[in-house]
Amino acid sequence: MTETRCKKLLDAGQRMAFDSALITSPVNMRYFSGFTGDSGCLLITKNARILYTDFRYTIQAKEQTEGKFIIRDFKKYNMPLWQIVSEELEKQGCRYCGYEDNTMTVAEFTDYSRIKCPLGSASALISSIRCIKSQDEIDKIIKAQSIAETAFNQVIEMMCPGMTEKEVAIELDYFMKKAGAEEPSFDTIIASGPNGALCHAIPSDRCLTKGDLVVMDFGARYMGYCSDMTRTVAIGEPSAELMKIYKIVREAQALTLHAVKPGITGAQLDAIARECITARGYGDCFGHSLGHGFGLEVHEAPSASKTSTTVLRPGMTVTVEPGIYVEGLGGVRIEDCVIVTEKGHFNPVTTTKDLIIIE
Numbered sequence: 549m550t551e552t553r554c555k556k557l558l559d560a561g562q563r564m565a566f567d568s569a570l571i572t573s574p575v576n577m578r579y580f581s582g583f584t585g586d587s588g589c590l591l592i593t594k595n596a597r598i599l600y601t602d603f604r605y606t607i608q609a610k611e612q613t614e615g616k617f618i619i620r621d622f623k624k625y626n627m628p629l630w631q632i633v634s635e636e637l638e639k640q641g642c643r644y645c646g647y648e649d650n651t652m653t654v655a656e657f658t659d660y661s662r663i664k665c666p667l668g669s670a671s672a673l674i675s676s677i678r679c680i681k682s683q684d685e686i687d688k689i690i691k692a693q694s695i696a697e698t699a700f701n702q703v704i705e706m707m708c709p710g711m712t713e714k715e716v717a718i719e720l721d722y723f724m725k726k727a728g729a730e731e732p733s734f735d736t737i738i739a740s741g742p743n744g745a746l747c748h749a750i751p752s753d754r755c756l757t758k759g760d761l762v763v764m765d766f767g768a769r770y771m772g773y774c775s776d777m778t779r780t781v782a783i784g785e786p787s788a789e790l791m792k793i794y795k796i797v798r799e800a801q802a803l804t805l806h807a808v809k810p811g812i813t814g815a816q817l818d819a820i821a822r823e824c825i826t827a828r829g830y831g832d833c834f835g836h837s838l839g840h841g842f843g844l845e846v847h848e849a850p851s852a853s854k855t856s857t858t859v860l861r862p863g864m865t866v867t868v869e870p871g872i873y874v875e876g877l878g879g880v881r882i883e884d885c886v887i888v889t890e891k892g893h894f895n896p897v898t899t900t901k902d903l904i905i906i907e
């Protein structure tokens with residue numbers, strides 16, 4: 549599996565004249581080698597797959613990699629990592645090496661730019677490979693989503709007026725882990741009442757109160773892969789205005805979700821939701837993008853924003869998460885995380901979008 553990915557990278561890289569790639573971010577080291585540690589780097593050349601890490605990780609690296617990976621303890625060399633990489637590239641006769649321009653720090657770049665072999669930006673190329681998921685990756689995403697929903701169903705049963713946002717978030721995280729998650733795929737958002745207007749609210753000590761809408765945005769990570777969903781639930785009967793907002797978001801979400809299929813661009817999808825919400829008078833209250841791809845990272849390519857020219861293709865993932873946020877009143881967001889298929893999309897989220905009212 550990882551060998552196929554390395555080959556794909558070299559094949560695609562060839563079109564940009566790359567004959568090698570230097571992988572430095574932990575997430576891409578994992579993608580191309582299977583290694584989940586965060587020390588060192590991975591060098592992919594025509595003839596070799598060399599994973600440089602340190603003594604703490606060498607056993608783990610051997611266990612996690614398959615095929616032709618060579619594991620080397622870079623601390624044994626008594627020279628900086630960039631120099632080790634430089635000599636290896638020279639030894640292998642490499643002439644142009646792709647590097648991760650999107651994630652490398654200035655300090656790392658200062659070091660690596662001393663490599664004799666010229667370096668070229670390869671982050672966009674890597675993300676174009678990663679954004680098409682294999683069936684194995686899709687299966688892990690589906691499992692992650694099912695874990696998140698198992699937890700959501702348990703937490704809904706416990707929620708009641710008087711419980712704090714923090715308590716709800718802790719229970720949700722606990723049930724996700726208990727159901728098999730490695731960790732939440734991002735910091736769980738529980739935003740009740742007026743806090744719902746903060747799109748990325750941090751769970752607070754505020755108690756759930758009758759009349760609140762509660763935005764619940766959460767996901768599970770399973771074997772590295774992330775899910776991401778949002779449901780907005782009510783504590784008792786919400787006001788007429790909140791009910792109206794909920795209906796608009798639900799309509800915009802359904803309309804946009806229906807349009808997710810190969811051939812449509814991220815910007816076109818964003819526009820469907822935005823036009824629907826704007827036509828109903830709340831355009832200014834939908835200030836974020838429609839959605840994003842997800843996989844090993846909770847936010848990855850493709851984006852579904854006003855400016856996204858990416859054309860959706862089978863195997864891509866995208867979230868559909870329109871929202872309306874009114875300062876002082878509250879917010880509503882509904883989010884599904886879906887996988888683009890040949891004919892349309894597959895939605896692994898099964899939770900109802902009818903407003904759940906907790907008494």
Ligand code: ZN
Nearest residue numbers: 765766776777
């Ligand atoms: Zn989310």
Ligand code: ZN
Nearest residue numbers: 776867869883
């Ligand atoms: Zn999201």
